[in-house]
Every structure is written in C-alpha cells, then in structure tokens.
Amino acid sequence: MDSSESSSGRRRSTFSTHVLDGRPCVCGASVKVYTSWTKDNPGRRFLRCHVTKGERCRYFEWVDPPMCDRSRIIIPGLLSRVNHAQAENTRLEHETMTMNTEMQRLVNSITKLENENMALRRKLKFAMICAMVLFICFLFGKF
Numbered sequence: 001m002d003s004s005e006s007s008s009g010r011r012r013s014t015f016s017t018h019v020l021d022g023r024p025c026v027c028g029a030s031v032k033v034y035t036s037w038t039k040d041n042p043g044r045r046f047l048r049c050h051v052t053k054g055e056r057c058r059y060f061e062w063v064d065p066p067m068c069d070r071s072r073i074i075i076p077g078l079l080s081r082v083n084h085a086q087a088e089n090t091r092l093e094h095e096t097m098t099m100n101t102e103m104q105r106l107v108n109s110i111t112k113l114e115n116e117n118m119a120l121r122r123k124l125k126f127a128m129i130c131a132m133v134l135f136i137c138f139l140f141g142k143f
C-alpha cells in the first residue's frame with residue numbers, strides 16, 4: 001500500500017519504506033530508513049545517510065509527519081506493553097523448553113525402571129519355580 005486516506009480526508013503516511021530504503025543521498029551514498037523511539041517521536045520513521053565512517057554525511061529527513069500529543073502519550077505505553085509481553089513470551093518459551101527436557105528425562109527414567117522391573121519379575125518367577133521344586137522334593141522325601 002502506497003498511501004491511504006483517513007476518515008477525515010487527511011493523507012496518512014503509511015507507505016512502505018522499501019521505496020525509500022537505498023535511495024541515493026545528496027552525497028552520493030544511499031539513505032536508510034530508521035525508526036525513532038525517542039519520547040517525542042515514538043515510532044516515527046526518518047531517513048539518514050548510510051555513511052557513518054570518516055566524514056559523516058549529516059543528511060536527515062523525517063518520513064512520517066509529526067506525532068500528535070495523544071500518540072506521544074499512547075505509543076510509549078503500548079510499546080512498553082509489547083516489550084513486556086515479548087519478554088514474558090521468551091520466558092515462557094524457555095520454561096517450556098526446560099519442562100520438555102525434564103519430561104524427557106523422566107520418561108527415560110520410567111522406561112529404565114520398567115525394564116528393571118521386568119528383569120526382577122523374571123528372576124522372581126524363576127526363584128518361585130525353584131522353591132516349588134525343592135518343596136515338592138522335600139515333601140516326597142527325596143532329600
């Protein structure tokens with residue numbers, strides 16, 4: 001979308017930054033689109049020359065119109081909430097990975113214990129048969 005009309009008829013700057021990114025600067029280098037996150041211009045895009053080494057070009061131009069007072073108040077709060085939600089999401093993903101690792105360790109332990117249990121049951125069954133044979137032999141006086 002290149003631009004759109006708001007309901008009040010004012011043009012809203014929502015065009016893609018792809019059009020501007022890489023455009024030639026007055027110095028011959030290319031410009032890059034950045035987003036400001038300062039208190040006065042939260043989320044407002046601007047162009048700056050890509051040259052940063054040596055003699056730095058001072059080219060600077062806002063892409064978006066100035067922020068209204070309400071946006072200056074609301075956007076930092078929303079950004080803070082998004083950052084908080086992302087941090088919580090990252091924490092929960094880490095916790096999920098830790099729990100999955102622990103669950104896999106427990107599944108492996110259960111499998112090992114089940115195998116040990118089956119081996120012990122086989123030994124017990126053999127011992128019971130031996131005991132019954134000895135008891136029968138004893139009963140009929142063979143010993």
Ligand SMILES: [Zn+2]
Nearest residue numbers: 025027049057
């Ligand atoms: Zn420049």
